[in-house]
Amino acid sequence: MAMASNISKGRRKSPFLSLLVKTGKTLTTVLVTMLGLLFVTFFIGRVMPVDPVLSIVGERASKEMYDEAYRALGLDKPLIVQFLYYLRDIVQGDFGISVRTGFPVANDIKRVFPATMELATLGTIIGVVIGVPLGVLAAVKRGTWIDQVARVVALIGYSMPVFWIGLIGLLIFYGILGWIGGPGRLDIFYEDMIPSVTGMILIDSALAGDWTIFKNAFSHIVLPASLLGYYSLAYISRMTRSFMLEQLSSEYVTTARVKGMSEAAVIWKHAFGNIRVQLITVIALSYAGLLEGSVLTEIIFSWPGIGSYITTSLLSADMNAVMGGTVVVGLVFVLLNIFADLLYKFFDPRAK
Amino acid sequence: MSVTDPSSQGLRAWLLTDTPTSRRHAKLAAIYQAWLSFKGNHMAMFGLGILLFLVVIAAFAPILAPQDPFIQDLGERLLPPGSEGYILGSDSLGRDILSRLLYGSRITLYIVTLVAIIAPLAGLFVGTVAGYVGGWADVVLMRITDIFLAFPRLVLALAFVAALGAGIENAVLAISLTAWPPYARIARAETLTIRGSDYIHAIRLQGAGPMRIITKHIWPLCISSLVVRVTLDMAGIILAAAGLGFLGLGAQPPSPEWGAMISEGRKFILDHWWVATMPGLAIFTVSLAFNLLGDGLRDVLDPKEGKS
Numbered sequence: 001m002a003m004a005s006n007i008s009k010g011r012r013k014s015p016f017l018s019l020l021v022k023t024g025k026t027l028t029t030v031l032v033t034m035l036g037l038l039f040v041t042f043f044i045g046r047v048m049p050v051d052p053v054l055s056i057v058g059e060r061a062s063k064e065m066y067d068e069a070y071r072a073l074g075l076d077k078p079l080i081v082q083f084l085y086y087l088r089d090i091v092q093g094d095f096g097i098s099v100r101t102g103f104p105v106a107n108d109i110k111r112v113f114p115a116t117m118e119l120a121t122l123g124t125i126i127g128v129v130i131g132v133p134l135g136v137l138a139a140v141k142r143g144t145w146i147d148q149v150a151r152v153v154a155l156i157g158y159s160m161p162v163f164w165i166g167l168i169g170l171l172i173f174y175g176i177l178g179w180i181g182g183p184g185r186l187d188i189f190y191e192d193m194i195p196s197v198t199g200m201i202l203i204d205s206a207l208a209g210d211w212t213i214f215k216n217a218f219s220h221i222v223l224p225a226s227l228l229g230y231y232s233l234a235y236i237s238r239m240t241r242s243f244m245l246e247q248l249s250s251e252y253v254t255t256a257r258v259k260g261m262s263e264a265a266v267i268w269k270h271a272f273g274n275i276r277v278q279l280i281t282v283i284a285l286s287y288a289g290l291l292e293g294s295v296l297t298e299i300i301f302s303w304p305g306i307g308s309y310i311t312t313s314l315l316s317a318d319m320n321a322v323m324g325g326t327v328v329v330g331l332v333f334v335l336l337n338i339f340a341d342l343l344y345k346f347f348d349p350r351a352k
Numbered sequence: 353m354s355v356t357d358p359s360s361q362g363l364r365a366w367l368l369t370d371t372p373t374s375r376r377h378a379k380l381a382a383i384y385q386a387w388l389s390f391k392g393n394h395m396a397m398f399g400l401g402i403l404l405f406l407v408v409i410a411a412f413a414p415i416l417a418p419q420d421p422f423i424q425d426l427g428e429r430l431l432p433p434g435s436e437g438y439i440l441g442s443d444s445l446g447r448d449i450l451s452r453l454l455y456g457s458r459i460t461l462y463i464v465t466l467v468a469i470i471a472p473l474a475g476l477f478v479g480t481v482a483g484y485v486g487g488w489a490d491v492v493l494m495r496i497t498d499i500f501l502a503f504p505r506l507v508l509a510l511a512f513v514a515a516l517g518a519g520i521e522n523a524v525l526a527i528s529l530t531a532w533p534p535y536a537r538i539a540r541a542e543t544l545t546i547r548g549s550d551y552i553h554a555i556r557l558q559g560a561g562p563m564r565i566i567t568k569h570i571w572p573l574c575i576s577s578l579v580v581r582v583t584l585d586m587a588g589i590i591l592a593a594a595g596l597g598f599l600g601l602g603a604q605p606p607s608p609e610w611g612a613m614i615s616e617g618r619k620f621i622l623d624h625w626w627v628a629t630m631p632g633l634a635i636f637t638v639s640l641a642f643n644l645l646g647d648g649l650r651d652v653l654d655p656k657e658g659k660s
């Protein structure tokens with residue numbers, strides 16, 4: 001951070017102004033992208049072969065009732081007006097009522113999102129803790145059997161159908177060995193026993209000091225989180241390796257070696273120090289990927305997150321819920337991308 | 353395929369020459385040398401082998417399959433692998449899993465091929481037009497690309513399939529719709545580097561219009577980077593298609609699509625593991641093969657990436 005500010009001081013243009021302009025540009029990009037996102041969701045919602053009126057008034061409603069509901073929903077207006085109405089509602093945080101659950105979609109999402117976040121966060125932690133050292137090791141030992149093993153590990157991670165390996169994992173560790181909890185976030189016995197603060201059971205139970213529930217929740221999350229972790233590990237280790245190779249082949253590393261620095265210092269202090277920014281970007285992207293990639297994992301493990309929320313709503317033709325869920329996931333995805341981008345620009349003077 | 357017998361030494365020397373005598377000669381020599389370096393990559397060759405095997409299986413499924421994949425025999429249901437007449441066991445309706453896997457390879461290949469044609473072509477078109485025309489067209493097209501990139505892929509595909517209706521063709525469309533943006537980005541980047549080069553100016557001076565320049569002089573140069581990307585994406589496409597099938601939004605039963613087969617086997621996973629395991633192994637093998645192949649192709653076709 002200190003380095004970045006030093007460099008911008010050296011420029012003639014006011015760093016504040018340029019930052020403002022840059023922020024303005026980024027904001028416009030985000031807004032346009034969000035608008036497009038909403039438009040696509042709206043479009044999908046309109047094309048859906050589901051009659052939103054019928055799902056409210058029911059099959060046996062009279063013609064008048066039907067027409068009234070039709071008008072109340074604004075369906076008699078031109079499409080562009082309907083889109084504007086939709087925008088207005090979304091801006092106010094109103095995603096409509098879910099036909100399936102009977103609650104406002106916004107409330108549903110607030111309830112299910114922490115579950116997905118808990119899973120994705122733990123998965124990313126696993127991916128980083130194993131993936132980064134693996135990538136560094138593969139780069140340092142380039143061309144040896146270690147490098148090959150790391151490569152195969154990553155390729156297997158890319159190739160595994162998550163819904164299948166999840167099933168096999170459940171079969172082995174839950175069905176046969178009985179080491180872990182089964183599907184769901186907790187054993188039924190413990191459901192709703194912890195006051196929801198963050199919505200993430202591991203944190204909530206730790207806050208409440210209830211270690212029995214913490215242990216139970218952990219036994220449920222460990223398998224799905226490990227699977228997601230494996231995915232992010234594959235990606236993170238490959239990226240780490242290629243970043244490290246780039247650094248290790250540059251001249252300052254040779255200089256450091258010639259100076260007689262220890263190999264560990266060269267690798268971890270010099271080379272690794274220079275890839276940290278790039279790595280954070282990659283980790284943010286992989287986190288975003290896990291948030292969306294958890295759809296199938298959630299279904300296999302009956303995990304009550306946003307992925308299974310969208311899918312079950314989809315299968316019961318609950319359009320408000322599907323559209324709301326898609327918009328929220330898209331929004332988080334965009335924001336994480338922008339965050340990664342900004343971080344990169346902010347910390348890496350070369351990107352300026 | 354390799355050229356090792358003595359009678360072809362002349363051909364080999366001809367192909368390895370440093371001084372090609374014609375354009376075709378140079379092209380063939382380049383292809384042969386790329387093939388040689390590709391052949392040295394054992395993992396990529398292994399991937400290619402698996403894929404060739406898959407194509408053969410798909411082509412000869414009716415001959416190879418020991419039974420009709422659709423015939424049900426409730427008396428023979430849920431037999432474990434190794435049972436008489438059911439090498440990989442039978443599913444909950446007494447159908448032979450091996451035969452269904454063999455026939456399922458056709459569906460997998462069908463989906464992958466279609467997506468691998470539609471998505472890169474769409475991306476190539478959008479990207480080159482945006483890159484070559486520039487200005488407003490570039491801004492608008494790239495914004496649209498960004499919007500599609502911003503969508504989580506599986507969620508978008510899910511929503512599209514839900515809107516279009518479940519089925520293989522719609523799954524192909526939905527996956528293509530989510531897969532084209534990266535290709536557009538790549539094609540645009542390539543176009544931008546090519547656009548200002550001397551030979552494009554020369555062609556323009558000869559009177560070639562933008563259509564001709566794009567299709568005849570820019571597209572061919574974008575192909576190699578697109579091919580690498582497509583091969584690397586194939587595994588993702590297979591997994592997406594299987595995921596849609598698993599959710600019941602892709603191929604419909606009784607079609608022997610691998611993802612749908614896993615979904616059928618899910619109910620019996622604790623007592624009859626093979627019903628879901630076998631199709632999963634098939635998906636894993638094929639997507640691993642594509643990944644191995646893509647990894648090797650990248651080393652050959654894209655030297656700057658390959659070194660890293």
